[in-house]
Amino acid sequence: MSDTSPVTVLVLYDSRAGLVRGLAERVCAGAREVAGVEVIERTVDDAVPADLLRCDALILGSPNWSGVTGHLKTWLDESGDLWESGDLAGKPGAAFAAGWSMHGGLEATLLQLFHLLVGHGMIFVGLPWSERMRRSGSYYGATAHGELSEDDREQAQALGRRVARLAVRLRASEAS
Amino acid sequence: MSDTSPVTVLVLYDSRAGLVRGLAERVCAGAREVAGVEVIERTVDDAVPADLLRCDALILGSPNWSGVTGHLKTWLDESGDLWESGDLAGKPGAAFAAGWSMHGGLEATLLQLFHLLVGHGMIFVGLPWSERMRRSGSYYGATAHGELSEDDREQAQALGRRVARLAVRLRASEAS
Amino acid sequence: MSDTSPVTVLVLYDSRAGLVRGLAERVCAGAREVAGVEVIERTVDDAVPADLLRCDALILGSPNWSGVTGHLKTWLDESGDLWESGDLAGKPGAAFAAGWSMHGGLEATLLQLFHLLVGHGMIFVGLPWSERMRRSGSYYGATAHGELSEDDREQAQALGRRVARLAVRLRASEAS
Amino acid sequence: MSDTSPVTVLVLYDSRAGLVRGLAERVCAGAREVAGVEVIERTVDDAVPADLLRCDALILGSPNWSGVTGHLKTWLDESGDLWESGDLAGKPGAAFAAGWSMHGGLEATLLQLFHLLVGHGMIFVGLPWSERMRRSGSYYGATAHGELSEDDREQAQALGRRVARLAVRLRASEAS
Numbered sequence: 166m167s168d169t170s171p172v173t174v175l176v177l178y179d180s181r182a183g184l185v186r187g188l189a190e191r192v193c194a195g196a197r198e199v200a201g202v203e204v205i206e207r208t209v210d211d212a213v214p215a216d217l218l219r220c221d222a223l224i225l226g227s228p229n230w231s232g233v234t235g236h237l238k239t240w241l242d243e244s245g246d247l248w249e250s251g252d253l254a255g256k257p258g259a260a261f262a263a264g265w266s267m268h269g270g271l272e273a274t275l276l277q278l279f280h281l282l283v284g285h286g287m288i289f290v291g292l293p294w295s296e297r298m299r300r301s302g303s304y305y306g307a308t309a310h311g312e313l314s315e316d317d318r319e320q321a322q323a324l325g326r327r328v329a330r331l332a333v334r335l336r337a338s339e340a341s
Numbered sequence: 342m343s344d345t346s347p348v349t350v351l352v353l354y355d356s357r358a359g360l361v362r363g364l365a366e367r368v369c370a371g372a373r374e375v376a377g378v379e380v381i382e383r384t385v386d387d388a389v390p391a392d393l394l395r396c397d398a399l400i401l402g403s404p405n406w407s408g409v410t411g412h413l414k415t416w417l418d419e420s421g422d423l424w425e426s427g428d429l430a431g432k433p434g435a436a437f438a439a440g441w442s443m444h445g446g447l448e449a450t451l452l453q454l455f456h457l458l459v460g461h462g463m464i465f466v467g468l469p470w471s472e473r474m475r476r477s478g479s480y481y482g483a484t485a486h487g488e489l490s491e492d493d494r495e496q497a498q499a500l501g502r503r504v505a506r507l508a509v510r511l512r513a514s515e516a517s
Numbered sequence: 518m519s520d521t522s523p524v525t526v527l528v529l530y531d532s533r534a535g536l537v538r539g540l541a542e543r544v545c546a547g548a549r550e551v552a553g554v555e556v557i558e559r560t561v562d563d564a565v566p567a568d569l570l571r572c573d574a575l576i577l578g579s580p581n582w583s584g585v586t587g588h589l590k591t592w593l594d595e596s597g598d599l600w601e602s603g604d605l606a607g608k609p610g611a612a613f614a615a616g617w618s619m620h621g622g623l624e625a626t627l628l629q630l631f632h633l634l635v636g637h638g639m640i641f642v643g644l645p646w647s648e649r650m651r652r653s654g655s656y657y658g659a660t661a662h663g664e665l666s667e668d669d670r671e672q673a674q675a676l677g678r679r680v681a682r683l684a685v686r687l688r689a690s691e692a693s
Numbered sequence: 694m695s696d697t698s699p700v701t702v703l704v705l706y707d708s709r710a711g712l713v714r715g716l717a718e719r720v721c722a723g724a725r726e727v728a729g730v731e732v733i734e735r736t737v738d739d740a741v742p743a744d745l746l747r748c749d750a751l752i753l754g755s756p757n758w759s760g761v762t763g764h765l766k767t768w769l770d771e772s773g774d775l776w777e778s779g780d781l782a783g784k785p786g787a788a789f790a791a792g793w794s795m796h797g798g799l800e801a802t803l804l805q806l807f808h809l810l811v812g813h814g815m816i817f818v819g820l821p822w823s824e825r826m827r828r829s830g831s832y833y834g835a836t837a838h839g840e841l842s843e844d845d846r847e848q849a850q851a852l853g854r855r856v857a858r859l860a861v862r863l864r865a866s867e868a869s
Contacts, residue, residue, distance in 0.1 A: 231636035231832075232585075232629055235594040239587030248583065254469040255507075268831040269822075272800035273632050276452075277584055280625050283480040284583035286469025288507065293430040293462025294797075299839065303796040304459040304759075311827065331431075331464065334514035407656075407812035408761075408805055411770040415763030424759065444655040445646075448624035449808050453760055456801050460759035470621075475663065479620040480583075487651065606821040607859075628804075635832040638821025640859065645782040645814025656811040683783075683816065686866035 168339065171203035172332045174325070175216055178226030179209045179237040184263035185226045187313040188321040192224055192261060195325025201336075202329045209237050214244040222257040222332040224325065225281065229264030229274040233281075247285055254286030257331045259324055260306035267310050275305035290328050292320055344515065347379035348508045350501070351392055354402030355385045355413040360439035361402045363489040364497040368400055368437060371501025377512075378505045385413050390420040398433040398508040400501065401457065405440030405450040409457075423461055430462030433507045435500055436482035439493075443486050451481035466504050468496055520691065523555035524684045526677070527568055530578030531561045531589040536615035537578045539665040540673040544576055544613060547677025553688075554681045561589050566596040574609040574684040576677065577633065581616030581626040585633075599637055606638030609683045611676055612658035615669075619662050627657035642680050644672060696867065699731035700860045702853070703744055706754030707737045707765040712791035713754045715841040716849040720752055720789060723853025729864075730857045737765050742772040750785040750860040752853065753809065757792030757802040761809075775813055782814030785859045787852055788834035791845075795838050803833035818856050820848060 174196040180186040186208075193204045207216055217223065227233045247253055260278035262271050279289055291304045302308055302320030309317040350372040356362035362384075369380045383392055393399065403409045423429055436454035438447050455465055467480045478484055478496030485493040526548040532538040538560075545556045559568055569575065579585045599605055612630035614623050631641055643656045654660055654672030661669040702724040708714040714736075721732045735744055745751065755761045775781055788806035790799050807817055819832045830836055830848030837845040 230594055231600065231633050232590070235587050235589075235591030237587075238584070238590050242582055242587040248470050251469055257464075266826045266831075267795060267828060268799050268833075268836045269826050270632065270636070270800070270832065271796050272798070273629075277625075277629060279455075280480065280622065281583050283465070283467040284470070284622070286467070286480075288433075289459070289465040289467075291459040291462070291465075293427055294424050294460070298794045298797050300795055303794075304456065304462075304798065305796075308796045334511060338510035338514040406770055407776065407809050408766070411763050411765075411767030413763075414760070414766050418758055418763040442650045442655075443619060443652060444623050444657075444660045445650050446624070446656065446808065446812070447620050448622070449805075453801075453805060456798065457759050460798065474618045474621050476619060479618075480622065481620075484620045600822050603821055609816075632832065635817070635819040636822070638819070638832075640785075641811070641817040641819075643811040643814070643817075645779055646776050646812070656808065656814075686863060690862035690866040 168336065172201055172221045172336050173203050173205060173219060174222045174224065174329050174332060175205045175207065175220035176224045177207045177212050179228060179234045181228050184309050184313060185228050188261045188263055188307055188309055188317065189226050191318045191321035192307065192325035195322035196329035198326050199329035199333055201333055209240045217244055217247055218252055222328050223253060223287065224259045224328055225278045226261040227274055227278060229262055229270045231270055232274050233277045241281060251286055256287050257290050257328050258282030258287035259290045259328045261321060261324065262306065263309040265310065271308050271310060272303055272305060275303055279305060290331055292324055344512065348377055348397045348512050349379050349381060349395060350398045350400065350505050350508060351381045351383065351396035352400045353383045353388050355404060355410045357404050360485050360489060361404050364437045364439055364483055364485055364493065365402050367494045367497035368483065368501035371498035372505035374502050375505035375509055377509055385416045393420055393423055394428055398504050399429060399463065400435045400504055401454045402437040403450055403454060405438055405446045407446055408450055409453045417457060427462055432463050433466050433504050434458030434463035435466045435504045437497060437500065439485040441486065447484050447486060448479060448481060451479055455481060466507060468500055520688065524553055524573045524688050525555050525557060525571060526574045526576065526681050526684060527557045527559065527572035528576045529559045529564050531580060531586045533580050536661050536665060537580050540613045540615055540659055540661055540669065541578050543670045543673035544659065544677035547674035548681035550678050551681035551685055553685055561592045569596060569599055570604055574680050575605060575639065576611045576680055577630045578613040579626055579630060581614055581622045583622055584626050585629045593633060603638055608639050609642050609680050610634030610639035611642045611680045613673060613676065615661040617662065623660050623662060624655055624657060627655055631657060642683055644676055696864065700729055700749045700864050701731050701733060701747060702750045702752065702857050702860060703733045703748035704752045705735045705740050707756060707762045709756050712837050712841060713756050716789045716791055716835055716837055716845065717754050719846045719849035720835065720853035723850035724857035726854050727857035727861055729861055737768045745772055745775055746780055750856050751781060751815065752787045752856055753806045754789040755802055755806060757790055757798045759798055760802055761805045769809060779814055784815050785818050785856050786810030786815035787818045787856045789849060789852065791837040793838060799836050799838060800831055800833060803831055807833060818859055820852055
């Protein structure tokens with residue numbers, strides 16, 4: 166008998182100046198476009214470790230503070246031994262980041278989020294090439310710098326949609 | 342009507358001293374364990390760009406020569422504009438690497454292979470935590486240094502199996 | 518008139534199980550070998566931001582908790598805007614890391630420390646190749662995994678010495 | 694008796710569409726601003742391994758082709774065992790990169806160049822924070838994407854100057 170509960174996508178982030186929050190909104194919007202998906206949006210200030218246990222996919226976002234903020238990293242450090250238990254293993258994961266400078270660490274921040282995701286055994290989903298990537302987004306995830314552009318928003322939405330679709334496909338393959 | 346052709350996993354690598362080849366054998370063995378999977382093993386010397394077009398999953402291997410060898414990178418540079426056409430987008434990708442030194446660039450080499458895979462829009466599959474990772478393997482893929490240990494071989498096999506299973510699940514979800 | 522005060526090397530780290538502390542001791546020992554150098558050893562629990570302001574070189578150490586610990590990152594996040602003021606710019610920086618697994622993120626942790634150092638405009642000093650690097654240490658800094666080996670200790674000492682020598686040379690070039 | 698020969702800065706790069714060449718020109722201009730410095734500019738097509746042996750500092754540039762080009766990497770792979778002999782160890786190194794997309798691998802390309810430099814035991818010099826980094830340049834080196842902006846040029850010049858100054862200081866400290 167197949168699982169008929171919704172596929173849950175957790176969007177978890179730390180936001181300071183608001184750029185990451187702006188991206189998060191569109192990541193959530195993209196995931197919600199996919200039928201059968203429920204989105205849980207949490208800042209690191211209101212998330213609880215149990216949120217990690219119930220998700221089918223995880224999308225992490227952080228400001229670029231010369232990498233992931235200590236605030237987000239500390240939350241993840243203290244969220245239990247899921248890397249060891251493997252509760253998230255095999256599930257899709259993705260990342261988004263925002264900051265002041267164009268090439269001053271956005272990729273590095275995404276790469277740190279990537280590491281945290283594969284450190285849980287997750288399958289990593291980035292953004293594929295499109296003309297839009299000339300102006301926003303990375304193979305590693307969604308981005309913004311300075312202020313949120315329409316390209317940034319569309320890349321964020323594409324990322325949320327892409328992750329949700331993969332999560333739904335993986336659920337379907339269990340049922341088949 | 343569903344696709345009944347085998348799911349094809351391409352294992353493509355550059356090997357010099359033989360360590361990468363040793364890992365490749367077990368990556369292939371792991372993928373072959375999965376029902377419905379056909380494995381294509383190619384060194385960069387006998388691969389042709391068409392191999393990339395027919396695969397459902399791609400696993401890249403390189404010696405650590407302060408990163409990916411120029412030989413492998415040049416082959417990939419000249420293999421066509423698949424990053425632009427998106428032919429590999431959405432398919433699973435993974436990496437393995439081997440070298441002389443323990444911490445002198447194996448992760449860096451895997452990370453470069455990761456970049457090449459997500460640069461094609463692929464979904465990245467690493468290894469989940471297990472006690473064996475204390476001695477071999479990385480969240481980024483399979484590893485060996487100095488000589489091939491039994492742990493190295495088992496991690497390589499686990500990686501091949503993991504990628505093949507995901508490729509089969511993604512095929513199944515298309516059919517469902 | 519030249520500056521006759523000692524050249525100060527700050528060794529700042531987070532330690533949990535003791536491996537990082539073990540490396541730190543030898544990093545300090547290596548720096549102390551160099552004439553005219555004063556070493557300040559601080560864990561993140563007893564360091565104060567003023568320590569950063571008085572150092573001529575900075576060597577950061579962290580356990581590999583899927584990257585730098587949130588505890589260390591938070592301390593650095595809250596240590597002031599030295600990345601903006603440039604107080605550390607042009608000074609030598611280096612890194613060391615320790616963890617349970619061989620290839621499960623030691624390089625990634627060193628790379629995050631590297632980013633934090635160059636994020637302050639510091640000049641990055643790693644370890645050069647030697648036969649010892651087959652067994653310990655990285656181009657990115659000193660390492661240990663599992664337990665502290667004699668190779669680990671020697672690489673840590675070589676790193677401390679290398680950074681201290683560079684700091685002394687830079688002081689000398691001001692005076693000349 | 695002190696060495697009175699000029700301090701030699703080698704600027705070595707691969708250029709395709711011309712962006713990297715444009716950055717290289719300003720990197721060279723910046724280095725030439727420093728008294729006592731001689732600049733050698735080489736593309737990978739006209740460089741010979743002996744160029745590496747006579748330089749006091751090395752600045753590498755590459756287009757972002759999902760990382761360093763295979764063409765440049767192959768040249769470096771075949772340039773001899775300087776990583777092993779240590780001929781470049783302790784000398785300053787730096788990087789610059791250019792490409793089409795804003796966050797699609799410029800940092801990754803710089804990081805690969807960084808790895809190649811520290812793989813020779815070199816001391817890595819990036820760019821310190823400045824307001825200009827909001828628009829161009831990275832802690833990892835100089836950058837351009839799409840087309841060369843005046844900010845890109847100034848960051849490239851600042852990088853060349855910074856490396857040359859450090860090389861001169863290190864020479865002076867030998868002499869003192």
